[in-house]
Each structure stands twice: as structure tokens, then as C-alpha cells.
Amino acid sequence: MGAVVGTLTMQTKQRRPSRDKIDDELEMTMVCHRPEGLDQLEAQTNFTKPELQILYRGFKNECPSGVVNEETFKHIYAQFFPHGDASMYAHYLFNAFDTTKNGSIKFRDFVMGLSTLLRGTLREKLEWTFHLYDINRDGYINREEMTEIVRAIYDMMGKYTYPALKGDVPQQHVDAFFQKMDKNKDGVVTLDEFIIACQEDETMMRSMQLFENVM
């Protein structure tokens, strides 16, 4: 009988450390991040105050804690592309937005990224795109990085496409890209090569202009 009681008490003692861990986790999730003041954000970005207000209200509603972590981000982005698998591209996109590299996007990162994409100069947009493609941030886009990105984009299309997606289509796309961008044929694309090549591309310049008034 004593042994029975003994084992029962032992079990309860073991449970306590894990309960402390749960309390810690609860504490962490309660912490809210507050963005800088409205005036400061207005100064740093190209948005007006009302626009920032609208953006923040939407952001805060979706993420009351004030940050978006990668899982939530992937989930949200996947909702726009129900046909295919958007998780890989969302991962690269997340890294592009997360300038502070701490695994979560705060409102400031969100708004800075949007400001560059929507209201920035052409050069800023191209730089942003270059940083998106340059997965390891070494200043060069090599074939492997590009293949990853292109594959991730094609994954978003899903299975049911016309014409049917064959296995080597991403590779062909990457080859075409490098042919256009890599001027000195050294196998990597630097920022300058990228910007020059994009400015020469009429189609792309026209498309860039179309995206001016997305917001």
C-alpha cells in the first residue's frame, strides 16, 4: 500500500517541471510587439498616415500579438494559391521580408517591404527582387538558388495546368533567365548585372509600371 502511494507521489513530482515550461510558453505568447509611432513610420516609408492606419488595423486584426511567424505566413499565403503548394515560395518571401532575421515579421518589416514594392523607385524594387532571389545573401545569384526559386513558383501552379507541366520546364526557365541576365557568363548573376539586364527588358519595365497602383 505504501509502495502504491509512493509511486503516485513520485509521478506528481515529475509533472511539475513541465508545468513550469508551459507557464513560460504562455508568457512568451502574451508578449505583444508594438510598432514605432505613426509619425516615424510615415517618415521612413512612402505611405501616408491614413494608409498606414488602414494597414495597421488589418495587420493587428489578423495578428493581435503584433508579429507574424513563418507558419502563419505560409498558411496565409497558401490561401491565395489553393491549386498548388505555396509553402516554399512563402518561405523565401518570408526571408525577404524578415530583414532583422529573427524568425518573425513585425509590422515595421511588413510596411517597409510594402513601401519598397509599391512606392519605391525602380532601382529599389529591383534590389528587393535581387535579395529575394539571393537565398544565402552572398551577393550573387547562382544557378542552384535560381532553380530553387523557379521550382517554388512552379509548385504554386499545382498539378492541373495547361499545358501539363513537365519535369524539365523549371530548368529551361532557369537557363533562359541566366542567358538573359548573366552578361559575363561566369555562372552567377551580380546585382549590377541583374539591374542592367532588367532595365534592358522592355516587357519587364512595362509590367513594373502596371504594379504602381496595386495599393
Added chain:
Amino acid sequence: MAAGVATWLPFARAAAVGWLPLAKKTMPKPPIDNSSRSDEILYVNVSGVRFQTWKNTLDRYPDTLLGSSEKEFFYNEDTQEYFFDRDHEMFRHILNFYRTGKLHYPRHECIQAFDEELAFYGIVPEIIGDCCMEEYRDRKKENQERLAEDTEANEASDAPLPPHSTLRERLWRAFENPHTSTMALVFYYVTGFFIAVSVIANVVETVPCRPPKGSVKDLPCGEKYQLAFFCMDTACVLIFTFEYLMRLFAAPSRCKFMRSVMSVIDVVAIMPYYIGLVMPENEDVSGAFVTLRVFRVFRIFKFSRHSQGLRILGYTLKSCASELGFLLFSLTMAIIIFATVMFYAEKGTKGSTFTSIPASFWYTIVTMTTLGYGDMVPNTIAGKIFGSICSLSGVLVIALPVPVIVSNFSRIYHQNQRADKMRAQQKVRLARIRMAKKGTTNAFLQYKEDRVDRDGDSTALCVKNRSAFEHQHHHLLHCLEKTTNHEFTDEMTYSELCMTESVGFRTSRSTSLSSQQGAHNHSSTGCCPRRARRRTAMRLANSTVSVSRGSVQELDTLHHKGGAPPQTRSSLNAQMCDLKLNCGDPDFSAAIISIPTPPANTPDENLPPSPAVVPGILRNSRATVFTHDTVKISSL
């Protein structure tokens, strides 16, 4: 799509800038966003209580009343607010749904009132959050069951007879619902009385009565007053037979009636009498005859027509049959084990009552159920030890599981019903999600068709009933298509394409035939024949042309299976062919113009022109065709 996602749409569209360097073609123009960017506060007056909310909040769910233009019907110009003459307490929950994205069910509200409010505001109950979903479902089920019972009861008792019912229908109704007419009620009580009389007579006739004069032995009353009992029995059986025959006559479905439990009981109750009548009075058979008389006790089950409780008991036993079966099985196992052990333990002793293992079964049962008659008792020490173990385990085997089984059965029974329902609902839920996804795809394909309309006919900006959010989302998907040079299709079209690729040559010939079959078929020739015709051209170089009427049907069935999407693309092509040559590239337009001409020809003439025309065009634009540069050519 989840509403909160609408907030992130501008962000997703901005991120599309990342696709631009990879795209080979220009991105499509974004939709014109007429709505003013600045947000405004809307006032909603619900029977006097004024709610205020941002317009954007309501716009999150464009397929509800408040999120769509339907609310304009309720706009009051004088007071500059939307007025709803509904319950304001319920409205609070509905507005919270817009704000938080989760719909909660208030527990103190009536489920039907809540459902009605949801229906009014255009919100499907499926989106109730998980926290409140179970409560909602339980209440709804309870309500529905109650309603069903009420309607059943109403129908059963008070429904007046249809004016021109036959005798049969009236009779059946009298039997099923004795409360309807006095005659039925009388008949009901008379049969009940006779059942009771019959059962009592069966019982009494075995009681020993005073012996007649001159005899010592006690006689059972049945033998003393044999004639009286026989008359009573005959009368009862006559009544029962009459009742059974009347029911059989009145039953709407005689086969079904004969298979029902009650009628089987009726038959079993009266058969022994008739068999007894028929059987001769010799000694050999009378033993069997006596056994038959046992079946007369089944008459007591006839009471179940008169008693609701008996029916419920029968149903309960039937429903927990598996639990009882398990109890029986475990008992049997224990009995066999202990009987074997006891037999071998008591084998040696003289005068042992444990003569065989089956004989030990009786001991085991009596011991395990703690009856302990004492007719069989172990004498050896080993036997006594095992006997005590047997009785202890009997307590465990029987006494413990029985309450557990009783409560288990009630819990499992309810749980099973709930689990089955949830499984069925889960299937429905998944099906709805799948349909919503398909809906998004179809909406997007529809959007593409509209885009072509708009490109071609710039004046007619046909504003279909689609929100700004949908426009922008479709534009985003369109950009992705342009980036990757592939188009979104749905499952049906995709599998259809695989099929047409494999059917190939024969199909192509027959499509040119089917294209002759009238103007309305022009739309059905659509994309597949054009694609097939291209393949035809490629194969024509080294194959002969053979027309097969049979394959026309094949293609027709293929077309019918295609459903909506091929038709949208085909109508797209049809429009392209008619006059709008806005591809901006001369080779392509040439290809498009010349291909429609073959359909105008008769079947015989068709063969020469199309091979001549198509390869020529294709040779010029082969590179473009194979790289599928534009939507229009790719659909060839």
C-alpha cells in the same frame, strides 16, 4: 476564402513583383479599383441600437448580406444609416463574426432563432468556431428530434382520414391507432382482455386442484376441468386468429407485415392450438405436443402492442446485443477454464459428482454467479482451492463488468450515434471545402473568359457580380500564369486533355465532322478540335485520312464530360475567331482566321482544305505554337 486573408491581399500582390524578372510576357493590367482608399465608418441601426463599424470590416465577407451590395436595400437616406428590424442581441454576435472571423453561438439563445438570424444575414452555420460548434450541433439535433417526434405524434393521432379511403385503409388505421374510433378502441381492449385471460388460464391449469371424489392424488386444474379450459382456449385462439387475419387483410404491404416481429409472435401464439387439434391422441407424439403448449406463453408478448414500455425494452436489448454477447463470451471462457480445472482436480475422489467436464459446467456457473446450490461440492483440497478461486473470480467476472457494461452501453450507444453523424458531417464539410476550392478555380476560369471579353470589347466593361477583392485575386493568379507560361485548369479539363491526347488521330477527323453539325456545335468544337487539328496536321504527312462515324460519338461524349471549362475556352476561341484579332502579332492572327473556314465546308470538302491550311500556318508559327506563348494560340 477566409476573410482575414483579404487584409493580406495587397501584400501578396506586391510580392508578385518578385515574379517579374522571370516572366517572359507582360503582366496583365490590374483591375481598376474604384473604391476609395480611405476607410469610413458605417452606422448600422438594429431596432434602435446603433452599431458602428469600419466599412472594411464588413467588406471582409462579400458573400453575406452586410458585405455585399444587398445592404443598400436597408439604407435609410434620412438618418444616413442602415436600419435592420431584427434582434439587436443576435446582431452583436453577427457583427463580432465580421470583426474576429469566428462565429460564436450564444448558449442562452434559442437555436431556431439563431438559425433564422444567420439565414437572414446570409451566413452559413458551418463557420461556427470549434469552441461553440459542438453545443450548436447538440442543440440543433435535440431540436430536430423533438420536432420530428411532435410531427409524428400529430400525424399518428390527429390526422383525419382522407375522404375516399378504402375499407382496407380504414381498418389498418384502426388497428395501428386504436384511439381514432370507438370500434377500434373496443377491439383493442377486447383483445387485451383475451390475452390476459389466455395467459392466466395457461398458468392456472397447472395449479393442483382438489381431487375429485374417490381419488387421493392432487390433480392439476387443467385435467379436472378439461372441458372448461378447452373451451376458454378455443375462444381465445378464435379471437386471435380473427385478429391476425384482419390485420393481414388490412396491411398495406402484406409481405412486410408477415415478416414483422409482431405478426410472428401472433402466429407462434396460435399455431400450437391448431397443431394440437390436428395431432392424433397417441402417446408418442403427445410428448412433443406438450412441448408445443409451451409456446402458448408467447401470447404474453402480444402485450407489447399494448405497452410502449415493453417495446422499448425489446429495442434496448436488441441494441446492446454486442455488449451482452461479449459478456457471454467472457463468461463462457471462464466457465470452460474452471470446469476443466475442477474436473481434473476432483477426478480421483470416489463418489465425486464431477463426472465429466460438461457436468462441471453446472458447478462453475452456480459458483461464479454466487448462487451456490450445494448439489455439487468439491472434496479434495485442490478442488476446494480452485473452487474458491472460481467463486472469487466469478464475482469479478460478473459483478464488475455488469455495471461497466450497463454504463458503457449507454455511453457507447450515444457516442456511436454522434460519431456516425460527425463522420457524415465531416464528409459533407470536406465536400463543401472541395467545392469551395473548385468554386475558386471556376471563378478564376470564368474571370479569364471575362478578361478576354473586356480586352476585345473595351467599351463593354461588363461588371459581373464580383467584388474588388475577387478581381484583384484573379489578377494575381493571372500574373502567376503569365510568369510560368502555363495556365490553371481544373481536374476535369486536365484529364480530358490527357484523354484527347491519347485518342489523337481518330478524334481529330471526327471533330471536323462534328463541327459540321450545325451552328450550335460551333461552340462545342472549341479547343479540343483545334488542338486535335494541329496534331492532325503533324500526322497527315505520313498517314491516310479515314473518316469514322463511330468516333463522332466518342468525341461528343468527351465534350459532354468536359462540362463548363472547355466551353468557356471554346467560347473564348469562338469569339477570337469571330472578329477580335487583338493578339498584336500578325502570324497568330493569320492562324486564327484561317482555321474556322474548314467548319463551313461540307464533310467531303473539308478533308483537302484543312490539311493544306493548317500545316502552312503551323510552319510559320511553329516555334510560337510549341512554346505556347499566348493564351490564344495555346488553346489551339
